[in-house]
Amino acid sequence: MTDTDSAVTVLSSLAQAHRLDAFRCLVAAEPDGLAAGELARQLGIAPAALSFHLTHLGHAGLVTSSRQGRSIIYRANFAAMRDLLGYLTQDCCGGRPEICGDLLNPDTPQDCETPAKSSC
Amino acid sequence: MTDTDSAVTVLSSLAQAHRLDAFRCLVAAEPDGLAAGELARQLGIAPAALSFHLTHLGHAGLVTSSRQGRSIIYRANFAAMRDLLGYLTQDCCGGRPEICGDLLNPDTPQDCETPAKSSC
DNA sequence: TCAATATTTCAATAACCATTGAAATAAAAG
DNA sequence: CTTTTATTTCAATGGTTATTGAAATATTGA
Numbered sequence: 030m031t032d033t034d035s036a037v038t039v040l041s042s043l044a045q046a047h048r049l050d051a052f053r054c055l056v057a058a059e060p061d062g063l064a065a066g067e068l069a070r071q072l073g074i075a076p077a078a079l080s081f082h083l084t085h086l087g088h089a090g091l092v093t094s095s096r097q098g099r100s101i102i103y104r105a106n107f108a109a110m111r112d113l114l115g116y117l118t119q120d121c122c123g124g125r126p127e128i129c130g131d132l133l134n135p136d137t138p139q140d141c142e143t144p145a146k147s148s149c
Numbered sequence: 150m151t152d153t154d155s156a157v158t159v160l161s162s163l164a165q166a167h168r169l170d171a172f173r174c175l176v177a178a179e180p181d182g183l184a185a186g187e188l189a190r191q192l193g194i195a196p197a198a199l200s201f202h203l204t205h206l207g208h209a210g211l212v213t214s215s216r217q218g219r220s221i222i223y224r225a226n227f228a229a230m231r232d233l234l235g236y237l238t239q240d241c242c243g244g245r246p247e248i249c250g251d252l253l254n255p256d257t258p259q260d261c262e263t264p265a266k267s268s269c
Numbered sequence: 270t271c272a273a274t275a276t277t278t279c280a281a282t283a284a285c286c287a288t289t290g291a292a293a294t295a296a297a298a299g
Numbered sequence: 300c301t302t303t304t305a306t307t308t309c310a311a312t313g314g315t316t317a318t319t320g321a322a323a324t325a326t327t328g329a
Binding site: 033034036037040041043044045046049050052053056057105107110111113114117118120121122123125127128129 | 153154156157160161163164165166169170172173176177225227230231233234237238240241242243245247248249
């Protein structure tokens, strides 16, 4: 992602509770991915609604899909999220440490253990 | 920010071209801030439309305002952006380096020089 | 081939979002 | 105290978004 338009596309994909939850579930399900139906069950939403959201996420490049038998397996695309974070820190915040916070400070001890608190 | 709901609030604030541009302008204008009218001029949108967007950004905590004479000065709130980045890297990505990318890798040389390419 | 399973597409609907121009509010200057 | 400048609020409008249930598509196994 380089331009503002695609940043908006990705941001609006994540700016919806069901989609944000779905993406988080798919991150947690890596590297296996998750079938659409299983994801719908975990999120507690109708299959048709989830399909709508997954299309949205796919269009933003945040997820990929592949058929496996009669299921369709969705997987989180890490690169898209990485690009978004890159945009926000570099192009939006101008790389200012006082905005980006500890993320851009090499001296910061990074705590990479975070228990997911959602349904996944 | 800690919960999904406020993450969605902040994300949807940034998920609109005029608001994303406005926030970027305000980041560039730090620490002085920018008057609403001046910002509207830079973005090329009607004052009433900008007011709508600034209210949205304010509700998400991304900007603050203070009257100065007959102008109202808006400023970017760095903490809100920092919180969003923290949420995305920790709660959404689970702090996985392969998602968060270089941001969470202490060995990465950070390039904090980025020329803004928008109207600001 | 037929039935069952998994998912998507479609049309309809209600809710929400962004923009506009006009009117209202607030402060400063004459 | 009236006018000018800066901004917001309001109502109306058109556009987009999310959800639902029903129908369509694709795959598997009997």
